[in-house]
Amino acid sequence: MGKKKFTMEKRHNLTGWVFLSFGVILICWTSFYPMIQAFILSLQSGLGVNLKFGGFSNYARILKDPTFKGTLFNTFFYLIIQVPIMLTLALILASILNNKDLKFKGLWRTCIFLPCATSLVSYSMIFRSLFANDGLINTFLRNLGMNPVMWFANAWTARFVIILALIWRWTGYNMVFYLSGLQNIDYSVYEAARIDGANARQTLFKITIPLLKPTILLTTITSTNGTLQLFDESLNLTNGGPGKSTMTMSHYIYNTSFVQSPNFGYAAAMSIVILVMVAILAILQMKVGDER
């Protein structure tokens, strides 16, 4: 009997490995293996297929590349401005929607989540034509008697449009995560707080935020990760312009590898730099999130 139980356990154990093997092998093949390849590639220099070992010359070049510094600045600018605004808005909306007495809950939720149904290319196009020189926003400004703004001719206004578009597209998405998190919190906690005379702000800071910490951490990490990898918007909304003033790092890597004379080695070195930054930020955020 004992022996039989042992073999049963062994068999179940093996079944588990078989079940998870397909997924694990695929991730190794399309994530970890290319990652190692990217690192090897980053140590090679040369154009097109004529690659030779170049040591860390690509990394040295990054330090001197003004375009890379520019795209690094843009990406972090989007990150620092957009992510906090978006997550705060999402949190406020979620706590309003979690209110028991609120009417038309489904309607609000649907409206606010709807932008997520559009593809990244699609909403880039919508914002591009809204803010075009002869677009709706400028027509509106003209009708109000104001001067039209050439939104995409100036670096700062162009960055503003990108940030606005990002907030529009992703706030509802993050709100759904917060809303789900809030539904796991027992409503009686809020009732008790209200009886004790806590106001809305105290409830938010003393109850909602501490209890939602894991969800907030999750959304912060995914948003940071997503912003550092921004590509579709940069390409389709502003095409990186004017000049290269709104270009993101991923867009620059794409151009380096597939648009100009392909320099895979240099592009790979830049992508390793992004990887390291994503990893450092994720670890930092997890550290901050763990503190109680």
Added chain:
Amino acid sequence: MSKGKKFGMYLFLIIFSLLSIFPLYYMACAATNMSVDVSRGRLIPGTYLIENFKTLIANQDLFRALWNSFRNSAVLTLLCLLICSLAGYGFEIYHDKAKDIVFTILLTAMMVPFAAIMIPMFRMFSKLKMVNTMAAFMLPSISTPFMIMMFRQASRSFPKDIIEAARVDGLSEVGIFFRMFVPTMKSTYSAALIITFMNAWNNYMWPKIILQTNDSITMPMLVSNLLGGYTVDYGMLMLGVFICTIPTAIIFFFFQKSFTEGITGAVK
């Protein structure tokens, strides 16, 4: 709650909802208007829809792009749900120390930015002569750490008694998965379906790299192509955007409720 506060709350919701819908309303209106009228700021539905459609199909191979996007996204979603739910189930139901370690290592793959692996992956698939194939488009997104984590989390709520009872009844392990687990996890599957289908449908960077012939064009690529040339036909552009948005919007409306339930199960 005081009356003033209540008023402020509803006002905030109304303004935010209107801002969320407005660009979509603009898109739908623009799709039915002439390009000049769109520029003039006409915000009521027009009668130019058929003409815009004619210009669109004259310019781009719309039906091929629609078919390609549908086929790619549907097959990818099906495979992703199967493989990721199997893996998530495997990690949770048969978990032991070794499997937990493998899972932690897998999670680090979440941090790998796509920009970092696209070049080696492109070179890998061109060596395998797989450029312009549906398989090359699908392979990188079939198995994702996020999906596996979602199913692993959800498997936690699957009662162990059911498994034991089914084993006593002589059902095989594979049978338990397909006959017991899959039917009870409907909301998790719905949430996973929405996320995967939308990501597959909307994916732009990878198809732009790996699908290079006109025959393999997908909807986001088609929309992006509409911008070529010096003058932009806004009516046609917005119709393209509109058509590209319809399928994901339908899926979203159809599965909205179970999506929220599925996410709730995953963030517990």
